[in-house]
Amino acid sequence: MKFLADGMLGNITRWLRLLGYDVEYEKVQNDNELLIRSKKEKRILLTSDAELFRLAKRRGLTTALVKKTSPDEALSKLSEKFNIHLVFDEMRSRCPTCGFPLKNIHKNSIREKIPENTYQRYNEFWICSSLSCSKVYWRGNHWKKISQTLNKARKEKLNVEK
Numbered sequence: 742m743k744f745l746a747d748g749m750l751g752n753i754t755r756w757l758r759l760l761g762y763d764v765e766y767e768k769v770q771n772d773n774e775l776l777i778r779s780k781k782e783k784r785i786l787l788t789s790d791a792e793l794f795r796l797a798k799r800r801g802l803t804t805a806l807v808k809k810t811s812p813d814e815a816l817s818k819l820s821e822k823f824n825i826h827l828v829f830d831e832m833r834s835r836c837p838t839c840g841f842p843l844k845n846i847h848k849n850s851i852r853e854k855i856p857e858n859t860y861q862r863y864n865e866f867w868i869c870s871s872l873s874c875s876k877v878y879w880r881g882n883h884w885k886k887i888s889q890t891l892n893k894a895r896k897e898k899l900n901v902e903k
């Protein structure tokens with residue numbers, strides 16, 4: 742399952758990548774190009790634009806209208822529709838910035854890339870496998886918030902299913 746997100750959906754793009762999904766993000770919005778690319782690359786088109794959503798449906802594309810809401814709400818809706826898993830799995834997680842897979846890395850080999858107190862405090866690190874990105878990640882303070890959002894999304898999904 743692959744996605745193509747329009748220029749308004751940078752936030753949901755990062756969330757889906759974190760959950761391990763292949764998401765391409767088009768910053769510059771050109772409706773026709775989005776429609777062509779979605780079809781050519783067999784990507785589910787995620788859009789916040791009702792008109793583009795209608796066009797995509799008319800052309801027989803798989804698409805979802807993602808409203809500007811909180812990430813937990815958007816994720817639970819997408820999960821209902823496409824059965825997206827709402828559990829973080831570090832083995833499949835992708836770089837939120839560029840979408841390349843992340844890989845585990847020993848902290849000594851990235852010591853110069855992270856603050857000293859981070860090096861001291863954490864033991865698990867991941868690095869983006871794209872050489873032009875190479876961002877390093879760890880379960881820092883933001884981690885709690887990520888877990889909370891995913892918990893919330895799972896609960897909202899259950900409420901809808903009842």
Ligand SMILES: [Zn+2]
Binds near residue numbers: 869871875
């Ligand atoms: Zn990256």
